[in-house]
Amino acid sequence: MKVRQLTFRLLQVYADVVRTGSLTATANRLHLTQPTVSQQLKRLREIVGEPIVRHEEGRLVPTEVGQALYQLSQDLLSRADVFSQYVEEYNSGGRGHFSIGLVNTAQYVLPRLLGPFSQANPQVDITVEIGNRQQMLNRFERHEDDLYVFSHPPLDDDVLAAPFLSNPLVVVGPEASHWADVNDLTMEALKDQRFLLREPGSATRHTFDAWLYSAGIELRSTQQIASNEAIRLAVASGMGLAVLSRHVVADAPKGIQELPLQGFPLKSRWHFVVRRERRLPPAAYRFLSFVQGSLAQAFEEPEGGLAVAELLQALKVER
Amino acid sequence: MKVRQLTFRLLQVYADVVRTGSLTATANRLHLTQPTVSQQLKRLREIVGEPIVRHEEGRLVPTEVGQALYQLSQDLLSRADVFSQYVEEYNSGGRGHFSIGLVNTAQYVLPRLLGPFSQANPQVDITVEIGNRQQMLNRFERHEDDLYVFSHPPLDDDVLAAPFLSNPLVVVGPEASHWADVNDLTMEALKDQRFLLREPGSATRHTFDAWLYSAGIELRSTQQIASNEAIRLAVASGMGLAVLSRHVVADAPKGIQELPLQGFPLKSRWHFVVRRERRLPPAAYRFLSFVQGSLAQAFEEPEGGLAVAELLQALKVER
DNA sequence: TATAGTCATAGATAATTATCTATGGTTTAG
DNA sequence: CTAAACCATAGATAATTATCTATGACTATA
CATH class of the missing domain: 3.40.190.10 (Periplasmic binding protein-like II)
Incomplete structure (x- = not known):
């Protein structure tokens, strides 16, 4: 068989011919003319290199090879269909x-x-x-x-x-920090506190630094800690204050609280x-x-x- | 995917592209030019309706859909090959x-x-x-x-x-029949014997009848028995003589023997x-x-x- | 034995495909 | 930064395919 010339269209047509047992019927079902189907069939036979149907009592029935070809067609077509569905699903984003x-x-x-x-x-x-x-x-x-x-x-x-x-950035201190009760708390008042900060590559750090710079404030004491979680624990244990996303605080408020600092939260x-x-x-x-x-x-x-x-x-x- | 337009050729080319990761390489392997392969690939992508390869570090690698398509190709192509081999075997008569x-x-x-x-x-x-x-x-x-x-x-x-x-036809009688020892035995001498014959539709009967007719002999007594085996048993038990294929006698000689009749075996x-x-x-x-x-x-x-x-x-x- | 139904073939055409050469853009590797 | 390798696209062409209409042959049935 000349696999190279084989097309799925031919297999579709052939499979239908086997099912109906009639060229005319297939022609109607596939919206083709009877000679078209006849020729498709002929070409398929040439590709296979062997007769694939014969006449029997006015019907077309597959020969032995034709029967095998029919099974092959079913198999290949249904696999192609499965793939086709997969592509559709992929395309819709559902997969x-x-x-x-x-x-x-x-x-x-x-x-x-x-x-x-x-x-x-x-x-x-x-x-x-x-x-x-x-x-x-x-x-x-x-x-x-x-x-x-x-x-x-x-x-x-x-x-x-x-x-x-x-993503509001807030200043946090330990739970029950006395800063929490101060009115009109400003960064000026806190600038001598030790601040626990994320590393410079972090966005939170970056934003805070920018704000400090624009406010003309320089911190006295900072310590770099690489994870939000570690910072939270450190703050809770009284090691200092920190700037964190309010979402972090909301997610795990244990041991820390937001301080009502003027100008905060940073947007x-x-x-x-x-x-x-x-x-x-x-x-x-x-x-x-x-x-x-x-x-x-x-x-x-x-x-x-x-x-x-x-x-x-x-x-x-x-x- | 437009299954209808899909061809095995495209799958062959595609599968090779995935294997080599290069259009040029595939072009050489399949004795095509690089633009040809490029275009085939483009067409396949259009049929599938989704990108199937992407560039990655100078190689062509299948996308997610492309990977699935590659597996499909392998699968379909190998199934078609199996069928192809089957046809060849069928054609050679070995199957x-x-x-x-x-x-x-x-x-x-x-x-x-x-x-x-x-x-x-x-x-x-x-x-x-x-x-x-x-x-x-x-x-x-x-x-x-x-x-x-x-x-x-x-x-x-x-x-x-x-x-x-x-297929020599011979006259047989029971084992140890005295006819076996007669010299120059002719049908004339036997014509009054009872002959056990196959039905008229049988070839043996037909041949024998024709011979009798041309020899101008009419039998006195005949009996019709439908199977060679039944005839053999009947002859062995002395019910009469019969004309049988020598192959039948050779196959199961029990109880019967060929008689040396002139003009026999009939060819x-x-x-x-x-x-x-x-x-x-x-x-x-x-x-x-x-x-x-x-x-x-x-x-x-x-x-x-x-x-x-x-x-x-x-x-x-x-x- | 007409008649209707079915398949095959011929002839024609439009569309599609398979390929090529030439060329330009990108990427990779020196 | 340049040369080499590689891919994409354009343009051209020959071949193949998909179809149709018209017609002829065969077959079963009224």
Whole structure:
């Protein structure tokens, strides 16, 4: 058999001929003329190199080889169909894979979106990458993930960013700290305190530093600690104060409390970030759509279903 | 995916691209130019409706969908190959089915040919039909079998017949019959004996009747018995004489013996008979080839490896 | 034995496919 | 930074395919 010349169309037609036992019937069913079917059949026979049907009592019945060919056709066609369905599902985003890169702090809130999405789309498999701002920027540069969450999106023409959630940064002290009761508390009053800060690559640190700079304040004593969790514990044990995302505090308030500092919370927002050029996997697209629809329920203070919708729109145009 | 437009050629090319990770390499391997492969790939992508490869570190690697497509390709191609091999085997006659219709008497000798053939070709499955001449003629008329064995082939332009074995008809009597010792025994001397004969539709009967007629002899007493075996037993028990194929006697000589009658044995021969128009299944063709090669070993008195060879030749021309 | 139904073939055409050469853009490796 | 390698696209062409209409042959049935 000349496999090379074989087409699925021929197999479709042939399978129908075997089922109906009649060229005319197949022609009608497939909206073709009878001679067309006749010729298709002839060509298939030439490809196979062996007669595949014979006349028997006015019907066309497959020969021995034809019978085997029929089974083959069924088999191949149904496999192709399964694949076809798979592609459709993939395309709708209901199936497949995407990866999302999260800045550390965002891991406190994203599960509230990822969890329900995952539940609703069990066939979608998500890789979550987590790191500080710098690490994420590196991944972003290397195009390693499909989707990112930054509070300060990298600026680039190629980058699309949609804010979706406010990320207020607050100053925290140990539980029952006397600072909590001070009125009109200012940073001036705290600048001699020891501050426990994330490493310079972190977004929280970056924002705080910028604010300090613009306020013309220099801290006396700082200590660098690499994880939000470690900072929380340190603050709770009285080692100092810290600046954290309010979401971190809300997530695990044990032993710490927010201080009512003037000028705080510092405003910042999380953004979904994608590269315009990169084709977003349908599953990621579906995730963003899902997010857009569920922001209001998931958070008190979403920042932009609208912005996410615009991002989706922009991506749709790219397709 | 537009299954309808899918071809095996595209899958072949695609599979190779995935393996090599390079259009140029595939182009060389398949003796095409690089732009050709590029275009094939493009078309396949359009058929699938989704990107199937992407560039990664200078190599082409399948996307998620592409990976699934590659697996599909492998699967489909290998299935088509298996079928292709099957067709080849079928074509060589090493596999498949044929049916052969035997006149009763021939069943005593055909096993000597069918047995070894079957052993040598275990994938060939043979249907053996047996009946008397008339029944076989009916089957022949209805084109029910691929191949027949007759001693007197039906005459028709459409019929090809090749004698392959002599089938001497002899007169038999009970063991130790006194007729056995008579010199120059003639039918005249026996005509008053009771003859146990096959029914008129049988070839043996037909031949014997014809001989009697041409010799101008009429028998006094006959009795019709439908099977050679029953006749043998009847003769052995002294109920009369009979005309049987010498092969029957040779096969089971118990209780009977051949009488040395003048003019006997009557000559007759078995023929393989096929319809010229009918396409002989390759397995049947292979059987005839096999027979042609083994006649000399199987029988002392073959009648025509030559004739069988000619028949094969004639069929070959028809193909 | 007409008649209707079914299949095969011929002839024609538009569409699609398979390929090639030439060329320009990107990426990779020195 | 340049050369080499590699891929994409354009343009051209020959071959193949998909179809159709018209017609002829065969077959079963009224």
